[in-house]
Amino acid sequence: MPESIENLSGIGILSLRQKNPASAEDRRTDYFIFSKKLKADRYAFLVKVDSLLLKSLAQNLQYLAGTSMVAYPLKPGKWTSYIYDADFIWHRDRDIRIFPLGAIPQKVASPAKIRMEAQKRTEVTFWSKFSFLAKSKREIVFGRVYIPLRKTATTTDNYLAFDILLNLGSAILFSGLAEIIIVLLFVYLLLNSIVVRQVVRFGSQINQTIIQKFGQLKKGIQQISSGNLDFKIKLEGEDEFVELANHFNQMGDQLKQTIEEVREKERLAYELQLAREVQLSLLPQSLPQIPGFQIAASMRTANTVGGDFYDIFPLDKNRYLFTIGDVSGKGSSAALYMAQCMSLVRFSRQFSTDIGEVSSRLNSYFASSITDRQIFVTAIIGILDTKSNTLQYIRAGHTEPIFIPGDLEKEIQVIKSNGIGIGLTRSARMFEKNIKPVKFSLKEGDTLFFYTDGVIEAARPTVEAEQPDMELYGEDRLQELLEKVRENKATEILQTIEQDVDSFYAGSSRVDDHSVFIIQRTTP
Numbered sequence: 001m002p003e004s005i006e007n008l009s010g011i012g013i014l015s016l017r018q019k020n021p022a023s024a025e026d027r028r029t030d031y032f033i034f035s036k037k038l039k040a041d042r043y044a045f046l047v048k049v050d051s052l053l054l055k056s057l058a059q060n061l062q063y064l065a066g067t068s069m070v071a072y073p074l075k076p077g078k079w080t081s082y083i084y085d086a087d088f089i090w091h092r093d094r095d096i097r098i099f100p101l102g103a104i105p106q107k108v109a110s111p112a113k114i115r116m117e118a119q120k121r122t123e124v125t126f127w128s129k130f131s132f133l134a135k136s137k138r139e140i141v142f143g144r145v146y147i148p149l150r151k152t153a154t155t156t157d158n159y160l161a162f163d164i165l166l167n168l169g170s171a172i173l174f175s176g177l178a179e180i181i182i183v184l185l186f187v188y189l190l191l192n193s194i195v196v197r198q199v200v201r202f203g204s205q206i207n208q209t210i211i212q213k214f215g216q217l218k219k220g221i222q223q224i225s226s227g228n229l230d231f232k233i234k235l236e237g238e239d240e241f242v243e244l245a246n247h248f249n250q251m252g253d254q255l256k257q258t259i260e261e262v263r264e265k266e267r268l269a270y271e272l273q274l275a276r277e278v279q280l281s282l283l284p285q286s287l288p289q290i291p292g293f294q295i296a297a298s299m300r301t302a303n304t305v306g307g308d309f310y311d312i313f314p315l316d317k318n319r320y321l322f323t324i325g326d327v328s329g330k331g332s333s334a335a336l337y338m339a340q341c342m343s344l345v346r347f348s349r350q351f352s353t354d355i356g357e358v359s360s361r362l363n364s365y366f367a368s369s370i371t372d373r374q375i376f377v378t379a380i381i382g383i384l385d386t387k388s389n390t391l392q393y394i395r396a397g398h399t400e401p402i403f404i405p406g407d408l409e410k411e412i413q414v415i416k417s418n419g420i421g422i423g424l425t426r427s428a429r430m431f432e433k434n435i436k437p438v439k440f441s442l443k444e445g446d447t448l449f450f451y452t453d454g455v456i457e458a459a460r461p462t463v464e465a466e467q468p469d470m471e472l473y474g475e476d477r478l479q480e481l482l483e484k485v486r487e488n489k490a491t492e493i494l495q496t497i498e499q500d501v502d503s504f505y506a507g508s509s510r511v512d513d514h515s516v517f518i519i520q521r522t523t524p
Contacts, residue, residue: 011095013160074161099144229256296490306513307334318387325379366423377422392439397421406445447520454514490520
């Protein structure tokens, strides 16, 4: 055994060179892998590192790891030596080490460098057309194993490195990777074609289903637009089209119901309009022209029709019967009783001109015919005698009239008198006991102002309060306004009152009907 390895043990690399070489060829350095368990062992196993060893190692690495193998003596630089000498976890207690950071092959010009290319294909194949790629020298280190050199007198390098290199061109064309890629690509294209075909077929079915359902929805729209509200769309399944069809069918039913409701409202509105026209036709179309007197009157309803009324007609050459009244409530029912009351008053002149008897008969009729005790009539019925310039009336629960003297030095006053509403009691005696005729003479400029409670009870919401109360028009405002216009003609007084009430409402909904009736004695 050479003296240089007597004191060595473990696994390592020995570099051996003849001491006195006879020729230049004998000067080369040979490398041997040795194995010696203990220093006391008399024997060591040596394996020469040459092309035969590398070929044997590289034969089974062609397709798995790389395309070539290189063995060469390695002397790391100043800084990289720290990395090679580092005691990594995977290096501990090992003589053969793995260098994980190798990427670029070492360019070592050394006689000890041994390169063993992997076995190449020599037959002419399809890949030979791409031989120019196989000649590419673009290599990377696929793996590096290094074994430390044992210190001897002739050692100049620290390690013997084994690099497994991968030639990119050869790896792609001749390592079998291309065939694998081609097969995988073919399988991918085959599967992709099947999947795409199925997807196209499935998409076509979905498209046909969508077109069919859209067609049914389109047909439904055409039927509805043509007026066939009973048409129903029938779709099966649980998709959005079925839900849309259900909503569409519900829309048809709701549209049909809405149209019926609109027609009913239009019919009612038309009937109310007819009722209004009939009611207005019952009122005097024109007021009589009475010498020495001026008559002015108006009626406003809260709804289309109402329960207020007024009337004046001649009894003979010098006498005129007049009335103003208010049926409790408002709307169509009040308008119906209003029409009956006016008809009975007009018919009364056939049997009597006594206002007491006329009012008593009206009470008997309404008390017996009206079953709802909340329905009654308030009225003033009177007679104007132009010959004696006198006026007589009875107040059946109506608002008290206001007397405006022609003499500006006299105050405006409310005329007080007893009265009970028509239809409130079935007892004729009680009714007659609670009404008292009022009679007085009219001088030039004197005015009697009759009105329904809808004037002073006009109400609007207050704007200032957080929870608005209702603000009333009130008697004070009415009397103050009459004081301002007392010198005006009857028609001017009426116009001022109506404008002021309209201004008070200011667009708010009217709460009640109201009527005004004015009798004024003028200069002969």
